[in-house]
Amino acid sequence: MRHALLCLSLLAFATPCNAQEAIGLASPEVLTRSGLLQHILPRFSLKTGIRVVADPVGPMRLVSEGDGTRVFRQGDTVYLLQIEAEPRQERFRDWLRSEIGQRTIESFTPSEGPAFVALRDEAAAVETVDFEGDAALGASLAQGKCGRCHVTGAENRMKGIGSTPSFAVLRSLPDWDARFQQFYVLRPHPAFTQIPGVTAPFDAERPPPIHPVTVTIDELEAILAFVAATGAADLGAPLIVK
Structure with a gap:
């Protein structure tokens, strides 16, 4: 008891x-x-x-x-x-x-x-981008948890929001790994995303504007492994990040 x-x-x-x-x-x-x-x-x-x-x-x-x-x-x-x-x-x-x-x-x-x-x-040696999650599981999780806004792969290539970058475009950025690891604090994600044990509960007076997304640390590790194995979009010229 x-x-x-x-x-x-x-x-x-x-x-x-x-x-x-x-x-x-x-x-x-x-x-x-x-x-x-x-x-x-x-x-x-x-x-x-x-x-x-x-x-x-x-x-x-x-x-x-x-x-x-x-x-x-x-x-x-x-x-x-x-x-x-x-x-x-x-x-x-x-x-x-x-x-x-x-x-x-x-x-x-x-x-x-x-x-x-x-x-x-x-500084210590550069930390390598080496995610140990299940990439196959990450592909499924990415489509289920991120696919309503982002194009995550061929399976939902016509279903993302036009103004939202695809995973392939995000993968082209030099700091893609940091962006994916910190996605839950980048707008608009804080308004509807929860990482158990990391993020604070939603404010009762400001409920999520859409159905909330809950991602565990293990699930995010799997998504990161999937993105790491995903080919970056060929945009024809080096990206300039501002």
């Missing part, structure tokens, strides 16, 4: 009962207020399945002085990450220093102050 109650309690927060315990990350108040952590932590979780949450007494710490790994700066302030010798914490450090992590940091626009800049001089 107690176990059942625990499971119901966890489900209320969209977190499975067998999920790994989240890792706490402490940071200076000015960094917490900036919104950067709310921007990068869900994206790391979505990519790796490792949950990191803001926690003033967490074992990982972002500091502006002392020892640690230099990860990014804002203006003249350089932030360092202090971690313990623990695999999941080391994965978070390496992700911050990877190309995908750097792009994630620099895609955030703070409401105040200068933009955050990743410190590439100490």
